[in-house]
Amino acid sequence: QMETRWRILAVGGFLFRLKTRTGSIIGSHFSLCVPAGCDTGFGNAAAKHLDSLGLDVFATVLDLTGDGARALRRSCSSRLTLLQVDITQPQQVQQALLDTKAKLGLRGLWGLVNNAGVCVNLGDAELSLMSNFRGCMEVNFFGTVSVTKSFLPLLRQAKGRIVNISSPAAPSSNNAYWEQQHQQLLQSLPPALMEEYGEDYITETKDLFQSFAEHANPDLSPVVDAIVHALLSPQPQARYYAGPGIGLMYFIHSYCPLSISNRFLQKLFPKAHI
Template sequence: MDDYNLPFWIYLAVVTVFVGGAMKKILASHLSAGPTLVAWLGATVLVERLWAFCLPAVLLLVLLAVVCCVRSGSGTGPPPGPPAEGKAVFITGCDTGFGNAAAKHLDSLGLDVFATVLDLTGDGARALRRSCSSRLTLLQVDITQPQQVQQALLDTKAKLGLRGLWGLVNNAGVCVNLGDAELSLMSNFRGCMEVNFFGTVSVTKSFLPLLRQAKGRIVNISSPAGDQPFPCLAAYGASKAALNLFTETLRHELVPWGVKVSTILPSSYKTAPSSNNAYWEQQHQQLLQSLPPALMEEYGEDYIAETKDLFQSFAEHANPDLSPVVNAIVHALLSPQPQLRYFAGPGIGLMYFIHSYCPLSISNRFLQKLFVKKTLMPRALRKQSGLEANLGLSNNNNNEEKLQPL
């Protein structure tokens, strides 16, 4: 022990804190077995030389495996939290996707579900009526309209009577993007903010008195795009970043009231309207008609068309199984100790691990390889590259002529 000087012990302490924080995030991220094993091995190699004198690397790996098995085993099955019966949950955006699936599942568990839809006569509303019990209450609400939010609050209060509201699931959201931030219409930025941020804030503020009364839960469906710079998702990502900060602030402020707040970060899932080819074509045509001619000339119609095709292909290959997100919603509502953040879907935990602990250059390259992998440059850059190449070739020819013997 005497051979180790003070700088070594300081270095050991720093590395221990780093590795401990990394493993804490891994264990809380619901990573699949493969990436988790890679993370274990990496952590073991990192500390092997430092801890060889007091803790063999094999023993460290065994301890990490045992801890992870205990954690993963305790996370399976229904959470041993408060009983579902008699508890009321308000969910926004139940026409399709996560909201529709969550409303059905929560109704099957015995909760009183208040589900908002944009159209009471639409397919989503009809499907909920067919498959759910009489406890389900359908409400037509556009969360960007304060009058409709207030009417939904009055209707919910009338049904609850003296009870408070146990859960609020802010699921309603939109993603309207087809390209670079410069090409995104201002209406896209405003539309995403109105629904994903301002609408969610409006619903949350309106229903907070009922949630505080029940010491209940708030579950906000956000996106990794709110934390990381996904290419071509500037408007959507900015609105989700605002939502994430609002959620974090709300979590701290509601601790004295006993209201717990969770964020769910889904991976890519196949939800309407993103799975509809006509939707992408409509967005593409709208963008082409709205761009100024000068901007269209600099980027090129082929560049914009490739972006549309990449988004469409990405949506077509998205996961159709919504159960990881639904299970996360249920856990956040009914677990006695809900997590602050749920990484719902394969690869999300690994993505956040890379984002948190790797250099930005690696994290950004990972996102570029993972998401929209463009092959075309904007037209102006292609012309510039062609001009530079021609100039370079011309200069080489001139130099060769000058070097010719007389």
């Protein structure tokens, strides 16, 4: 009975969060943001939108001569500053910090958006290379920690905010990427594991991830709007579910019995016949 009561309260809290997502926006004339990972996708779109709001934006990219950097130069104002940063390289993170300090002068930093992330695993852990896990952690975890630790003094000075972007999908949103991952996996897999799982299962898993990419919403505005609200709202939310069904998925995994969440995942992913 007590467990049921807590679940009812959880549902009420979940619905309350959905209703209180909107609100007024604080003045942005003093705000300074560093979206990390602006070559493509959410970071690129967020940098453009934040610049259009009149913010001084420091946008980090992997390649200052790349398509993403050129697009930002074309579409943004002179307030936007581009910084070349590989967040897995501490010396580049420190250089970005020094460049940001030099431009800010005595001002602090209002917002840090940790957007950079990769998805490099295809399927089961047993079928994946350890280098894939290490590469993922270097960018998604250690890179984020490195950037955040470095910029915390500037954020503390302005009593600013940190926005972390997380997704089970990451930026692997094209068929060519999954075909490449699929071929690399088939070539690196030991014969014994190939026999255990079977090529059909590996191909079915690849096809599933490709279907996720094909059905992904091309409209980035829900995520960009969530970033802006988190940075500028007088009452930011602790967590944002940007996109249809995301909040429901979180609710199922957080508040429903494990048997239900497991059944949900079993319906979603193919089953290996081993």
